[in-house]
Amino acid sequence: MTQSTVIPFYGSDVPNDAVINTCVHCGLCLSACPTYRETGLEQFSPRGRIYLMKAVADGRIGMESEVFQEQMSACLNCRACEAVCPSGVQYGQILESARTQIHHAKKDGTLPAYPATTTAVRSLVFGQLFRKMSVFRLFSRLIWLYQKTGLQWIARRSGIIKLFGLTEQEAILPPINDTFMVPRDQVYPAIGAERARVALLSGCIMSTAFSHVHTATIRVLQRNGVTVVVPRDQGCCGALHAHGGELDSARSLAQHNIVAFGSSYDAVIVNAAGCGSTLKEYGHLLHDDAAWADRAAAFSAKVRDISEYIAALDVNTADLNPLPLTVTYQEPCHLAHAQRITAQPRALLKKIPGLTLVEMAESSLCCGSAGIYNVTQPELAGQLGNRKIANTVRTNAQVVVTANPGCHLQLAGGLRATGSAMRVLHIAEVLDMSYRGATA
Numbered sequence: 001m002t003q004s005t006v007i008p009f010y011g012s013d014v015p016n017d018a019v020i021n022t023c024v025h026c027g028l029c030l031s032a033c034p035t036y037r038e039t040g041l042e043q044f045s046p047r048g049r050i051y052l053m054k055a056v057a058d059g060r061i062g063m064e065s066e067v068f069q070e071q072m073s074a075c076l077n078c079r080a081c082e083a084v085c086p087s088g089v090q091y092g093q094i095l096e097s098a099r100t101q102i103h104h105a106k107k108d109g110t111l112p113a114y115p116a117t118t119t120a121v122r123s124l125v126f127g128q129l130f131r132k133m134s135v136f137r138l139f140s141r142l143i144w145l146y147q148k149t150g151l152q153w154i155a156r157r158s159g160i161i162k163l164f165g166l167t168e169q170e171a172i173l174p175p176i177n178d179t180f181m182v183p184r185d186q187v188y189p190a191i192g193a194e195r196a197r198v199a200l201l202s203g204c205i206m207s208t209a210f211s212h213v214h215t216a217t218i219r220v221l222q223r224n225g226v227t228v229v230v231p232r233d234q235g236c237c238g239a240l241h242a243h244g245g246e247l248d249s250a251r252s253l254a255q256h257n258i259v260a261f262g263s264s265y266d267a268v269i270v271n272a273a274g275c276g277s278t279l280k281e282y283g284h285l286l287h288d289d290a291a292w293a294d295r296a297a298a299f300s301a302k303v304r305d306i307s308e309y310i311a312a313l314d315v316n317t318a319d320l321n322p323l324p325l326t327v328t329y330q331e332p333c334h335l336a337h338a339q340r341i342t343a344q345p346r347a348l349l350k351k352i353p354g355l356t357l358v359e360m361a362e363s364s365l366c367c368g369s370a371g372i373y374n375v376t377q378p379e380l381a382g383q384l385g386n387r388k389i390a391n392t393v394r395t396n397a398q399v400v401v402t403a404n405p406g407c408h409l410q411l412a413g414g415l416r417a418t419g420s421a422m423r424v425l426h427i428a429e430v431l432d433m434s435y436r437g438a439t440a
């Protein structure tokens, strides 16, 4: 096909017409959309993007349209639009399908291929790092060495990072923990009578840069009478693949995890919002596959975010110690919008004696992290990051609490850049500090 040909959606993962046509163009989602709020442009809005998808579906434009491709990429997939849409448009589903269409067309030559560097980065990120956890952990260990041996200090001061144009990418490298949470069927028994036995998703970045959050999560669950197992052989949840237009890879990762976790646990606990929402959508991801559909739906039905799970228990408040802290809460998009979990984290924080929760403005507006968005769309990501930091700092809290690694890193980097002393903590860390009687 030539570039002047109108290239329709084709093959598998065509955005679902029925979902596209659910949109009644009311515009009620516009004020919730971070990219629309930043630009004020219709094409940067959910309604504008759905209109573009419909235009391709109806053959009025093709996938070769630069505006179509640009907008499928400029969307954060934060799903704030989905949460406020009165018609119930399942926006995330059609966006991920549209991205997969573009990806397939670039791979099979229907659309011009990615630039060579993009192909190389995609192949490394989606095909290796976030596909094979052994490779991810090896890579994490190399970053750990870079950070621990002083190489990072030298690289930053010598200007070599700037020379290679890697300043922004290097700045968002998370500090890697000394100890990783490698899943090996570890069992952490409940304290007191066992009320449930759950499996924990160790994940990719959570297992290397946030393994301390896993430790806190496990201790909080144990204090609530829950035995925690970290099943071996589990892998990446597939969120990055699904969001990045590689739905086939996301499906194969989902199948891998469904087997690794089995069906013997009372719940599958996740403490990273993006991973949790993906695990909860395995049922949809595999709904067309007769061999997997039922297993995937049953698996998804057991997935719980940590705050959702603890709040639903008759939570152990007797062992909570005073924690004299002023905190604010930043809502991860994939917790607030994709999983619709907003009340539970606040309710849990309010149960901690001595803790004061102050609300920040626009708590549920995306911070601009959104997976690899701050790499693919640095300008918009920077604007949204600055807006989030301004709202955070304005609360004068000592700690900003969140529950997703992307948000955590975006907040920590932004606060560092402004010279703020405010700390970023996961909600499980705050609960754990109170249970342990730790000082702030």
Ligand code: SF4
Residues within 6 Å of the ligand: 022, 023, 024, 025, 026, 027, 028, 029, 030, 046, 047, 050, 081, 084, 085, 086, 087, 088, 089
């Ligand atoms: S996505 Fe929903 S809220 Fe937005 S314009 Fe369409 S129907 Fe209205």
Ligand code: SF4
Residues within 6 Å of the ligand: 032, 033, 034, 035, 036, 044, 045, 046, 049, 074, 075, 076, 077, 078, 079, 080, 081, 082, 091
């Ligand atoms: S997912 Fe987020 S950025 Fe994308 S259209 Fe919806 S509200 Fe806007």
